[in-house]
Amino acid sequence: GQQVMQIPQYQHVQEGEDFTTYCNSSTTLSNIQWYKQRPGGHPVFLIQLVKSGEVKKQKRLTFQFGEAKKNSSLHITATQTTDVGTYFCAGLPGNTPLVFGKGTRLSVIA
Amino acid sequence: EAQVTQNPRYLITVTGKKLTVTCSQNMNHEYMSWYRQDPGLGLRQIYYSMNVEVTDKGDVPEGYKVSRKEKRNFPLILESPSPNQTSLYFCASARGTNYGYTFGSGTRLTVV
Numbered sequence: 001g002q003q004v005m006q007i008p009q010y011q012h013v014q015e016g017e018d019f020t021t022y023c024n025s026s027t028t029l030s031n032i033q034w035y036k037q038r039p040g041g042h043p044v045f046l047i048q049l050v051k052s053g054e055v056k057k058q059k060r061l062t063f064q065f066g067e068a069k070k071n072s073s074l075h076i077t078a079t080q081t082t083d084v085g086t087y088f089c090a091g092l093p094g095n096t097p098l099v100f101g102k103g104t105r106l107s108v109i110a
Numbered sequence: 111e112a113q114v115t116q117n118p119r120y121l122i123t124v125t126g127k128k129l130t131v132t133c134s135q136n137m138n139h140e141y142m143s144w145y146r147q148d149p150g151l152g153l154r155q156i157y158y159s160m161n162v163e164v165t166d167k168g169d170v171p172e173g174y175k176v177s178r179k180e181k182r183n184f185p186l187i188l189e190s191p192s193p194n195q196t197s198l199y200f201c202a203s204a205r206g207t208n209y210g211y212t213f214g215s216g217t218r219l220t221v222v
Binding site: 041044090103 | 143215
């Protein structure tokens with residue numbers, strides 16, 4: 001089936017460092033969504049990007065959707081311990097259900 | 111409070127004993143879906159429903175059944191659970207596939 005690849009699988013950073021996770025699809029996506037799952041918790045919707053080249057910001061988080069609508073990234077500036085968790089992208093390739101990437105687990109060392 | 115409610119949160123059962131995990135949402139969402147989450151495999155879709163009485167298989171439907179008799183409820187049924195169904199299960203709902211999903215708190219199932 002459709003796949004959305006997400007890298008890296010794990011990332012360990014010192015508090016204050018930046019963090020980026022990338023999402024790639026082999027097919028054009030109608031939209032891309034990002035979720036955060038805290039340890040022991042459930043995925044929580046963060047944002048949706050729809051337009052080619054779209055950039056959205058939420059405080060220290062910056063989300064981008066590629067020009068070709070096949071890739072996306074989430075960048076966190078100056079990580080904090082509260083950023084710990086797994087970040088999932090999820091793409092909508094046309095009429096099929098949302099396809100989730102496998103996630104990037106972020107650890108922040110204080 | 112807008113939410114997706116799953117029950118139970120934890121369940122330990124024996125092989126072959128039928129079980130049902132309930133899922134209910136209070137947001138009048140059209141779309142509902144079940145996922146299982148396993149280490150290294152991410153979220154894999156089991157079944158989804160675009161509306162009442164409409165259900166479709168996801169990526170890993172074997173061994174599971176669902177029903178959507180009313181809009182708010184989407185139970186997951188394991189007729190004869192096996193140890194390979196030990197997993198963390200999430201129910202999710204959305205206004206439609208073009209909208210963000212609201213996830214339930216999860217059900218951790220162990221089949222021995």
